[in-house]
Amino acid sequence: MIHWIEEDQPRSARWRSENGNPAPKRVVIADDRMTADTAYRLACEGTGMLWRGDFQNARQLLQALARRAEPKAEKRGKPRKQPTSPTDAFNLHRQAQSQRARTLGMLLLPFEADYSIPLRRAPDVHLACNEAYGAPTEPFVASLRELLGLIGAHEWRKKGVEIAALGEGQRIHPHYGVYSPVRGEYIELVAAAPLPSTKLAFDIGTGTGVLAALLAKRGVQRVVATDMDPRALSCARENLLRLNLDNKVTLQQADLFPEGRAPLVICNPPWIPARPSSPIEHAVYDPESRMLRGFLSGLAQHLEPGGEGWLILSDLAEHLGLRSRPELLAAIDTAGLQVLGKTDIRPLHPKVSDQTDPLHAARAAELTSLWRLAVR
Numbered sequence: 001m002i003h004w005i006e007e008d009q010p011r012s013a014r015w016r017s018e019n020g021n022p023a024p025k026r027v028v029i030a031d032d033r034m035t036a037d038t039a040y041r042l043a044c045e046g047t048g049m050l051w052r053g054d055f056q057n058a059r060q061l062l063q064a065l066a067r068r069a070e071p072k073a074e075k076r077g078k079p080r081k082q083p084t085s086p087t088d089a090f091n092l093h094r095q096a097q098s099q100r101a102r103t104l105g106m107l108l109l110p111f112e113a114d115y116s117i118p119l120r121r122a123p124d125v126h127l128a129c130n131e132a133y134g135a136p137t138e139p140f141v142a143s144l145r146e147l148l149g150l151i152g153a154h155e156w157r158k159k160g161v162e163i164a165a166l167g168e169g170q171r172i173h174p175h176y177g178v179y180s181p182v183r184g185e186y187i188e189l190v191a192a193a194p195l196p197s198t199k200l201a202f203d204i205g206t207g208t209g210v211l212a213a214l215l216a217k218r219g220v221q222r223v224v225a226t227d228m229d230p231r232a233l234s235c236a237r238e239n240l241l242r243l244n245l246d247n248k249v250t251l252q253q254a255d256l257f258p259e260g261r262a263p264l265v266i267c268n269p270p271w272i273p274a275r276p277s278s279p280i281e282h283a284v285y286d287p288e289s290r291m292l293r294g295f296l297s298g299l300a301q302h303l304e305p306g307g308e309g310w311l312i313l314s315d316l317a318e319h320l321g322l323r324s325r326p327e328l329l330a331a332i333d334t335a336g337l338q339v340l341g342k343t344d345i346r347p348l349h350p351k352v353s354d355q356t357d358p359l360h361a362a363r364a365a366e367l368t369s370l371w372r373l374a375v376r
Contacts, residue, residue, distance in 0.1 A: 002108075017142065021143075029050055048107075049107050055122040086321045089362075098277060128147075161182055173242070175232075175235035180208070181210045195219070203224070204226055205226065217245070226258055227253065255294075267310070267311055270291060293331055296331050307374070
């Protein structure tokens with residue numbers, strides 16, 4: 001619950017945060033009279049500001065807070081701390097991201113039990129909230145920043161992401177909390193790799209279902225796609241229905257592998273061995289490479305004789321000093337596997353050429369690879 005005083009009366013409401021952020025311990029009422037400097041000071045102190053003014057003014061205030069939260073130029077005599085290694089740069093970057101998210105998350109909105117927002121010029125966010133939270137049940141308070149994330153996810157879900165490998169005009173529609181396949185290079189790798197069989201394939205950690213759909217489009221007669229996240233399974237199911245591939249792909253809620261063996265087992269695990277700070281980051285951050293190691297250690301038990309396991313993995317973690325190539329090769333060897341071949345592709349996302357990005361050096365050297373593995 002979140003608690004505050006308003007009109008000299010104690011008030012409370014359910015606190016909602018998909019990122020798992022705790023409710024602010026101190027909350028004040030804020031409206032159009034609050035200046036950006038005052039709001040930024042309160043936010044940095046960890047004080048939540050429950051907005052009672054105009055909704056569009058709240059959005060403008062959040063933008064002003066974001067500008068103030070940007071890294072400041074070096075003060076005279078106090079140079080900014082410089083990273084001593086790629087790993088240090090990564091940790092400082094994550095720390096700055098976390099602090100920025102906490103600060104910007106202090107501007108709060110009230111929601112009624114039907115997801116309406118009782119503020120002037122507030123938009124209708126019922127569909128966006130319903131897609132992320134499910135059916136409404138009670139009034140609550142959430143951050144404006146979280147709401148904007150819900151609205152953005154709703155727009156992505158409506159618009160979808162065009163996937164050329166699935167055919168002209170074919171799109172994948174990501175749901176809230178399910179990683180969007182906007183980085184298409186790994187899809188290109190799967191589209192080009194020679195299939196060891198078209199009888200059966202397992203897609204481990206299917207997410208939006210894009211790779212399962214691609215395998216079915218390439219002629220694999222039956223695909224079993226697994227995921228632990230109910231949101232991902234719902235998302236994949238909707239995408240497969242839209243693509244008329246639901247008769248070729250079976251979805252299962254499972255921790256990694258389904259039962260049985262297949263001549264092709266494919267997995268695109270999170271690439272960076274670090275702790276995620278929000279649900280959407282589980283597709284990118286994997287503490288101690290748990291999913292990667294789980295896939296490698298269980299692969300031999302789920303491959304048919306002569307079958308192949310396809311591991312799709314970026315080497316960004318290696319350039320950040322978070323995992324070494326010898327560690328990866330040792331994990332493959334320990335699992336009783338051998339490398340049949342490896343195909344690389346360079347990412348094309350905008351951060352590759354953004355020299356202001358603190359991780360630019362690592363991103364500029366990054367390669368995404370499809371490792372073809374077999375039982376030794």
